[in-house]
Amino acid sequence: MKGGNPVKIAICDDNSIMREELRVLLEEYYKSLDVVIEQFASGEDICQTVSSQPDRFDCIFMDIEMSGIDGLTAAKQIRTFNKNVPVIFLTSYREFAADGYEVNAFRYLxxxxxEDKLIEALDKLKAKGSSEGKVIVSDGKKEVILSYEDIIYIKSENVYLRLFTLKGSFLVRRKLKDQITELPAMYFMQVHRSYVINLNHVSAFDGRNVTMDQGHLIPVSDKWKSELPIRLAAYLREMK
Incomplete structure (x- = not known):
């Protein structure tokens, strides 16, 4: 995806018609966002892929009733390689739902x-991603998924914020004070009324300005000059 990573989704179902119908719905939902959808016809195939690339997918749609390895068994195997990837089960029988707790199923469809139930599940998935340190921004043409780790610093520009990141610069309509409350305090610090920095990307501090990765020079106000070295030291201890 231009300026960011695509959403990577797997569909595992031994019914090709069902796979195709779901693919169309997913592409419609993510129409403004780059999405890569991979299809698997068996539990064996997706388990083989995840075993070699555990973090390949952001979400897996898994049919429960399949020939060979069924969806629940496949999900159990996937959990040995990736404990966190959201798994949304597809089933014709609601009684399978209780079995999903063993593999931490995200949703059942x-x-x-x-389509409405799918949208509801995907909205919940998007909210879950935001709460775990991801934010969706626009580059003017497409939406881009960023992790908080990607953000170098944030600059307030009137009613907008400009996010300077490892994947480019993005402008969002928001107030700095509102954004600060959503950022993890261990990693982000306000150093000026117009700037918030990511401590992970600090390369130097001369007492007046902080130098960020990629050479960005950020002014530090008197209000925060004494606190910054303390916060940097605490961050470095946490990272050890």
């Missing part, structure tokens, strides 16, 4: 998939 009955087949054929209802």
């Amino acid at each position: 009955t087949k054929p998939v209802n």
Whole structure:
């Protein structure tokens, strides 16, 4: 994806028609966001892929009733390689739902998939991603997924914020004081009324300005000059 990583989704279902119908719905939902959808016809195939690339997918849609390895068994195997990837089960039988707790299922969708229920699940998934340190911004043409680690610093520009990141610069309509409350305090610090920095990207501090990765020079106000070295030291201790 231009300026960021695409959303990577796997669909595992031994019914090719069901896979294709779900693919169309997913592409419609993510129409303004780059999305890569991979299809698997068996539990064996997706387990083989995840075993070699545990972090390949951001979400997995898994049919429960499949020939060979069923979806629940496949999900258990996937959990040995990736304990956190959201798994959304597809099933024609609601009684399977209780079994999903063992593999930390994110959601269940009955087949054929209802578009409204799918949108609800994907909205919840997006909210979950935001709460775990991801933010969705726009580059003017497409939406881009960023992790907080990608952000070098944030600059307030009137009613907008400009996010300077490892993947480019992004402008969002928001107030700095509102954004600060959502950032993890261990990693982010306000150093000026117009600037918030990511401590992970600090390369030097001369008492007046802080030098960030990629050579960005950020002014530090008197209000925060004494606190910055303390916060940097605490951050470095935490990272050891």
